[in-house]
Amino acid sequence: MVSGKGGTGKTTVAAALALALAREGGRTLLVEVEGRQGLAQLFGAEALPYEERKIAVAPGGGGEVFALAIDAERALLDYLQMFYKLGSAGRALKKLGAIDFATTIAPGLRDVLLTGKACEAVRRKDRAGRYVYDHVIMDAPPTGRITRFLNVNDEVAGLARFGPIHNQAQAVMKVLKSPETAVHLVTLLEEMPVQETADGIEELRGAGLPVGRVIVNMVRPHHLDEDTLRTAAGDHRAEVAKALSRAGLGGARRGGLAERLVDPLLAQAAEHASRVELERAQRGVLTGLDLPTYELPLLGAGMDLAGLYALARELRKQSVAE
Amino acid sequence: MSEGEDTVGMDTPPRLAVDRLLDDPETRIVVCCGAGGVGKTTTAAALGVRAAGRGRKAVVLTIDPARRLAQSMGIDSLDNTPRKVETVGAGGGELHAMMLDMKRTFDEIVEAHADGERARAILANPFYQSLSAGFAGTQEYMAMEKLGQLRARDDWDLIIVDTPPSRSALDFLDAPKRLGSFLDGKFIRVLMAPAKVGGRAGMKFLNVGMSMMTGTLSKLMGASLLKDVQTFVAAMDTMFGGFRTRADATFRLLQAPGTAFLVVAAPEPDALREAAYFVERLAAENMPLAGLVLNRVHGSGADQLSAERALAAAENLEEGGIVDQESGKAGLRDSGAEPTGTAEPAGSTQTDRTARTAQTTRTANSPETGSPGPEGDTEAGSTESGVATDTAVVDRITAGLLRLHAERMQVIAREQRTRDRFTSLHPEVAVAEVAALPGDVHDLAGLRAIGERLAAGVPAGA
Ligand SMILES: Nc1ncnc2c1ncn2[C@@H]1O[C@H](COP(=O)(O)OP(=O)(O)OP(=O)(O)O)[C@@H](O)[C@H]1O
Ligand SMILES: Nc1ncnc2c1ncn2[C@@H]1O[C@H](COP(=O)(O)OP(=O)(O)O)[C@@H](O)[C@H]1O
Ligand SMILES: [Mg+2]
Ligand SMILES: [Mg+2]
Numbered sequence: 001m002v003s004g005k006g007g008t009g010k011t012t013v014a015a016a017l018a019l020a021l022a023r024e025g026g027r028t029l030l031v032e033v034e035g036r037q038g039l040a041q042l043f044g045a046e047a048l049p050y051e052e053r054k055i056a057v058a059p060g061g062g063g064e065v066f067a068l069a070i071d072a073e074r075a076l077l078d079y080l081q082m083f084y085k086l087g088s089a090g091r092a093l094k095k096l097g098a099i100d101f102a103t104t105i106a107p108g109l110r111d112v113l114l115t116g117k118a119c120e121a122v123r124r125k126d127r128a129g130r131y132v133y134d135h136v137i138m139d140a141p142p143t144g145r146i147t148r149f150l151n152v153n154d155e156v157a158g159l160a161r162f163g164p165i166h167n168q169a170q171a172v173m174k175v176l177k178s179p180e181t182a183v184h185l186v187t188l189l190e191e192m193p194v195q196e197t198a199d200g201i202e203e204l205r206g207a208g209l210p211v212g213r214v215i216v217n218m219v220r221p222h223h224l225d226e227d228t229l230r231t232a233a234g235d236h237r238a239e240v241a242k243a244l245s246r247a248g249l250g251g252a253r254r255g256g257l258a259e260r261l262v263d264p265l266l267a268q269a270a271e272h273a274s275r276v277e278l279e280r281a282q283r284g285v286l287t288g289l290d291l292p293t294y295e296l297p298l299l300g301a302g303m304d305l306a307g308l309y310a311l312a313r314e315l316r317k318q319s320v321a322e
Numbered sequence: 323m324s325e326g327e328d329t330v331g332m333d334t335p336p337r338l339a340v341d342r343l344l345d346d347p348e349t350r351i352v353v354c355c356g357a358g359g360v361g362k363t364t365t366a367a368a369l370g371v372r373a374a375g376r377g378r379k380a381v382v383l384t385i386d387p388a389r390r391l392a393q394s395m396g397i398d399s400l401d402n403t404p405r406k407v408e409t410v411g412a413g414g415g416e417l418h419a420m421m422l423d424m425k426r427t428f429d430e431i432v433e434a435h436a437d438g439e440r441a442r443a444i445l446a447n448p449f450y451q452s453l454s455a456g457f458a459g460t461q462e463y464m465a466m467e468k469l470g471q472l473r474a475r476d477d478w479d480l481i482i483v484d485t486p487p488s489r490s491a492l493d494f495l496d497a498p499k500r501l502g503s504f505l506d507g508k509f510i511r512v513l514m515a516p517a518k519v520g521g522r523a524g525m526k527f528l529n530v531g532m533s534m535m536t537g538t539l540s541k542l543m544g545a546s547l548l549k550d551v552q553t554f555v556a557a558m559d560t561m562f563g564g565f566r567t568r569a570d571a572t573f574r575l576l577q578a579p580g581t582a583f584l585v586v587a588a589p590e591p592d593a594l595r596e597a598a599y600f601v602e603r604l605a606a607e608n609m610p611l612a613g614l615v616l617n618r619v620h621g622s623g624a625d626q627l628s629a630e631r632a633l634a635a636a637e638n639l640e641e642g643g644i645v646d647q648e649s650g651k652a653g654l655r656d657s658g659a660e661p662t663g664t665a666e667p668a669g670s671t672q673t674d675r676t677a678r679t680a681q682t683t684r685t686a687n688s689p690e691t692g693s694p695g696p697e698g699d700t701e702a703g704s705t706e707s708g709v710a711t712d713t714a715v716v717d718r719i720t721a722g723l724l725r726l727h728a729e730r731m732q733v734i735a736r737e738q739r740t741r742d743r744f745t746s747l748h749p750e751v752a753v754a755e756v757a758a759l760p761g762d763v764h765d766l767a768g769l770r771a772i773g774e775r776l777a778a779g780v781p782a783g784a
Contacts, residue, residue, distance in 0.1 A: 006358040006487060007592075182704075191762045192388050195426065221729075224722040236716060243713075243720035247635035249627070265723040266625030271760040272726055278761050302591070304624060 001139050001212075003146040003200065004186030005193040011038040012303060013186045013296065013310070014139040015057045015065075019056060020314035021135045022063030029121050029133040030055070030067045033114045034065060039067045039138060044305060050074045051120075059309050059316075066133070068121070073099050075113040111151040111168045119175045131294050143185060143200035145296040150176050150183070182212025187286070189216060189279040194286060218298040222276060224269060237262050294318045335745050337779045338613035338752035343582060344373040344480070350580035351473065351481045352612070357492050357596040358487040360588045361617035361756070363387045364763050365773060366484040367395065367419070369584075371479050371766060372773035374410045374417035378667060381418040381478040383468055385461070385486050387491040390764035395419045404472070410766065418478065428454040431467065435561050444557045449550040459497030461486040463565075466572040491599045492603055495576075499569055582612035585751075587744075589619055589737035594744045601748050613752035614774065616741065620733045620758055629731035636724035639717040754779040 002014040011032070018030040026312025029052060032039050040048050041089040043055050048069040055067040076099055124132045141149045152169045175181060185200055197214060206212050241252035241259045286293065297315055299307040337708035343349055354366040363384050370382030381404045384397070389638040395407050397419045411417055432450075433441050444450050454460060465486055472481050472578045487492040575581065583604055587597035597614060744751075756775045763772055 093466065191390070191764075195389065197632070223725060224719075236719070239712070239716040240720050240723065243639060243716045244635065244724075246717070247638040247724070249635050261624050261627060265727055266624060268726055268730060269723055274760045300729070302736070 001138045001140045001146070001150070001181065001183040002186060002215075003183060004190075004215070004217075005144075005196045006142045008186045008193050009296075010142070010186050011042060011139045012308065013184075013215055013217060013295050014137050015039065015042050016296070016308055016311035016315055017184075018065045018135070018137045019058050019309065020315035021137070022058035022065050023134070024062050026063035026134040027132065028063065028065050028135045028137060030065055030137050030139070031070055031118050031121070032068075032139040033070050033072075033118075034139075034141065035069065035071060037069060039069065042303075042308065043067070059312055063134070068117075070114050070117045072110040072113050075117050076109075079113065079116075108152055108169075109165060111149050112165060112172060115150065115152055115172050115176065116168050119172050122175060122180070140183070143196045146183065146200060147203040147207050147209065150204075150209050152176075159291065177208055179209065179210060181210050183209055184212040186215045188215050188218050188283055189282045191278075194282045198285060198289060201291070214286055214293045215291060216286065216293055216295045219280075219295050220275075220298050222272075224272060237266070240266070263321050291296065335614075335749060336752040336753035336779065337776075338615070340369070340372075340754050340776045340779065341376065343612055344369065344378065345376055348580055349582055351469070351578075351582070352742070353483050353485065353576065353581065353583045354615075354634050355485045355585055355600060356454075356586035356615075357593045360586050360593050361615075362487075362586045363391070363484045364769070365586050365617060365776070366482050367391065368763075368769045368776060370417050370419060370482045371407075371410055372777065373482070375412045375770075375773075376406075377411075377413035377415040378480045379411075379414075379478050380480040380482060381415045381420070381472060382482040382484070383420055383422060383465070383472065384466055384484045385422045387421055387484075387627070388762065388764060390762070391667065391769075392421055394765040394769075397421050402430070402468075407766075411762060415718040418545045422461075422465055422468055424461045424522065425454050427464040427468055428460065432561070436557070437563060440557055444554065447550060447554045447557070449554045450558075452465060459493070462494050462497035463569065465494070467568065469584065470568065485581045488525035492599060494743065495573075495603065495607065500681050548584055577608050577610075582610055584615050586611050586615045586617055588617055589740050589742055591743075593731055594740055598747050611751065613754060617754060617756045618758035619755045620730060620737060621725065622730050622734060624727060625731070625734065627727060627731075629728040629735070632724040632728040632731065636721040636728070639721040639724070 002010050002017065004010045004013075004147045015030060020027045030039060032048075037047050040046060040054065045055055045067075048055075048067055050069065050071050052066045052068045054064055056065040057063075058065060073094075077094070108222075118136055118138055121133055122136045126132050139310075140146055148207075152172055182202055185197045187197040201211050238252070241256075241262050244250070244258035244261055244265075245252035245256070249261060253257045294315060295318070296311050299310065301307070343352070352366075352369060352370070354362045356362050363386065366382055366384060368386070370380050373380040383404075384392070384395075387395075387397075388400065397405055397407075398421075401419065404420040407417040429445060432444050434761050438446060462485070465483065469483050472478065576583075585597045585600050585604075587593040591640065601611060601614075682750040745753075754776050755770055759768065759771065761768075763769060
């Protein structure tokens with residue numbers, strides 16, 4: 001499960017993780033549950049149907065990555081079909097708004113269908129009795145909703161106290177709380193996402209759900225080491241101007257280009273220094289959480305397929321596949 | 323609000339005149355919308371602070387503010403009513419602020435429209451609890467509801483509303499209707515009173531549908547859930563029509579001439595794509611767009627120095643100074659800047675190079691600087707002096723400054739490309755730019771700083 005504050009890179013990281021985990025000859029399944037077609041967009045593919053589709057081959061010609069966009073309404077209809085052989089009555093229910101009603105007004109019901117489908121894929125075996133997927137990775141709802149989303153048991157038990165939905169919820173919960181599951185939280189080195197990560201971990205733990213790693217995304221390079229920042233902060237304007245001039249950037253005297261560059265360049269350095277300081281503080285908070293982490297760099301040129309593979313390789317380097 | 327803009331040029335978008343918008347007594351509601359995380363809450367709060375400082379009696383309705391921001395405004399306790407923020411107003415202006423409690427707002431609607439016994443039954447219903455805490459769209463609906471309430475009180479002459487952190491800015495417009503029509507929906511009515519729906523033909527189908535429906539649902543969810551639903555629906559009976567009507571009324575409020583929408587976006591592809599959708603949608607709904615707030619824009623006081631030139635110069639310094647000045651000059655010629663002023667005496671360059679070779683650790687994270695330049699080895703025997711080391715250190719620092727600058731210029735260029743795409747789609751939309759501050763915005767001073775930048779409209783060479 002890959003969760004995190006909105007916009008921190010859940011979808012991107014989930015996809016990179018699926019690529020990283022797809023080993024030679026193996027298969028991973030990447031699922032999304034929010035009906036946004038984020039995976040198709042990321043991989044530059046056609047909108048995903050409610051059907052598992054091969055979407056990529058892992059870096060270095062490794063294993064295969066499949067993708068599935070789970071749709072709660074379709075899952076409910078399938079489910080009704082399976083248990084009650086509803087046929088056209090299912091369509092009538094749909095027309096009445098009953099499916100919409102059932103899947104939206106009772107979020108627990110919706111969630112149990114979504115997680116249920118993912119758990120089914122986790123447990124599915126081929127004829128030879130081997131698991132069809134080595135890993136199932138979910139681009140999960142954001143931190144603020146993840147505990148509720150996964151804690152379907154509590155949610156549904158309050159609503160459906162008997163019946164197949166109740167049983168289904170129990171079965172799903174067993175998988176979700178097992179050591180086979182890990183909830184990873186993606187964060188940035190910024191105050192709000194880090195705070196949300198800390199809160200989310202506490203909530204997940206409180207609900208007995210297995211917390212995996214913290215994945216720090218979009219980590220920016222630091223061009224200036226601390227020593228440099230300190231020195232730059234001191235009064236070295238004249239020397240810096242001379243150095244700029246030596247480097248071919250015009251005159252170091254008053255009014256020369258090099259001289260005029262000094263102040264803005266030092267201001268940028270000071271700004272950078274305060275950002276580094278903030279990041280350090282956030283890193284401190286994350287360290288306090290005492291969880292293993294991965295770090296993924298900010299890809300300066302923006303995200304594309306090549307970037308996604310680069311992130312996957314980075315995850316492998318950080319021994320994600322052990 | 324066409325009077326709120328200044329035209330700057332043909333290819334740059336018109337500038338959004340924020341102060342004029344805030345000062346205009348005709349402006350009664352400002353709605354800040356946009357994709358998540360772009361700075362809606364920050365912008366809304368900053369506008370409130372600025373408006374109060376300019377003499378307006380303003381109230382700002384925030385939704386999910388960052389904890390420290392809420393604390394700084396004294397609204398971290400959830401009581402769902404506006405609180406006066408001291409030390410903000412000037413010239414008769416005041417700022418009141420609150421943060422939305424969606425469940426409480428929902429409860430309040432129930433309490434206001436059902437008598438004691440019935441209200442208690444609804445509030446205790448597990449089904450209601452699930453709906454009020456988690457239905458997709460409840461937060462949007464309740465934000466609208468609260469806006470309607472604040473407007474009805476008429477205690478403020480300017481209401482600034484933040485919008486929920488949904489992934490799509492459009493959710494703010496669509497979700498309330500969704501909840502409204504959902505609660506008003508066919509199915510609810512079927513559950514409530516099957517006999518009332520449909521004529522003779524429809525009747526039969528619906529009754530068949532109904533019994534099959536309830537049968538299936540109770541099998542599926544367990545009879546208790548269905549019973550909860552039915553009790554809930556029965557208790558809410560008198561209120562249902564109300565939800566749709568209320569949603570419609572607030573929707574009309576948003577179309578009124580005193581309302582101004584500000585679309586907030588960061589200069590990133592996703593956020594600006596959302597912003598473009600939203601701009602189109604506002605036009606389709608006849609809702610008045612005041613302009614785009616482009617938040618967290620990067621700028622540079624040294625933007626006359628291009629990324630390429632900065633990198634070349636950094637390499638120059640890292641690889642041994644004046645020997646490479648030829649390439650430095652080449653870069654200079656390209657960009658047509660002034661000629662080199664001070665030439666260093668050759669001697670100092672020699673020692674400089676020596677010291678650089680002695681330097682083992684250099685700029686972190688720039689792989690090019692990992693190995694000493696080829697000419698460095700030949701000079702390794704030279705003597706070191708304190709002055710020379712200083713020069714080397716300064717060169718290293720300066721190279722770092724230049725690399726940092728190059729990175730900044732690349733960010734600026736990327737942001738500009740993204741913005742150009744938006745401007746070519748919507749050249750008419752007025753824009754105010756707000757620089758990215760190095761840290762979070764979590765106090766009144768930060769909000770004032772954002773307010774000043776909003777009003778200036780262009781980032782002060784950050
Ligand atoms: N390491 C990275 N380097 C550069 N850009 C990145 C990186 N990770 C993510 N992004 C970009 O950040 C943006 C948000 O990422 P993404 O859509 O994966 O986030 P999300 O958490 O799934 O968002 P949402 O909450 O909306 O679902 C995207 O434009 C993505 O391309
Ligand atoms: N111009 C800015 N410079 C620096 N940080 C900013 C700026 N605008 C917003 N922020 C920070 O970005 C984060 C998200 O802002 P917020 O207003 O809560 O976004 P939204 O309400 O759109 O989700 C906050 O931590 C805020 O302090
Ligand atoms: Mg996503
Ligand atoms: Mg917000």
